[in-house]
Amino acid sequence: MPMNAEERQAHFYVGQKVRVRQWDDMVEQYGLEGDSIPCDYTFVEGMIQYCGRELTIREIAGNRCWFKEDVNYNWSLDMIEDIEPEPAEPEFTASEDFMGVVFA
Numbered sequence: 001m002p003m004n005a006e007e008r009q010a011h012f013y014v015g016q017k018v019r020v021r022q023w024d025d026m027v028e029q030y031g032l033e034g035d036s037i038p039c040d041y042t043f044v045e046g047m048i049q050y051c052g053r054e055l056t057i058r059e060i061a062g063n064r065c066w067f068k069e070d071v072n073y074n075w076s077l078d079m080i081e082d083i084e085p086e087p088a089e090p091e092f093t094a095s096e097d098f099m100g101v102v103f104a
Helices: 005-011 023-030 045-050
Strands: 017-020 054-061 064-067 080-082
Touching: none
Parallel strands: none
Antiparallel strands: 017 054, 017 080, 054 064
């Protein structure tokens, strides 16, 4: 389920690596107005080249953000998504010692 504006503002932070959402994904959620997507800020045709690209948040103001990579567009937080984290390595397996008990 997509986050609302308040959830996005609490979720994203300066220094976070994010991915620009795919065009088709945003069209499915917001539809098209001409050749632009009416996100919180309009996603215009020139932004398509950044779809799927990983960028670093430099600044956040309300529901708007800018990237360290100095992309010259106004981005709204609904245009970006988390980068899937790498799966964490388990700290122990069932056969390892846990608080002095060895599991078989």
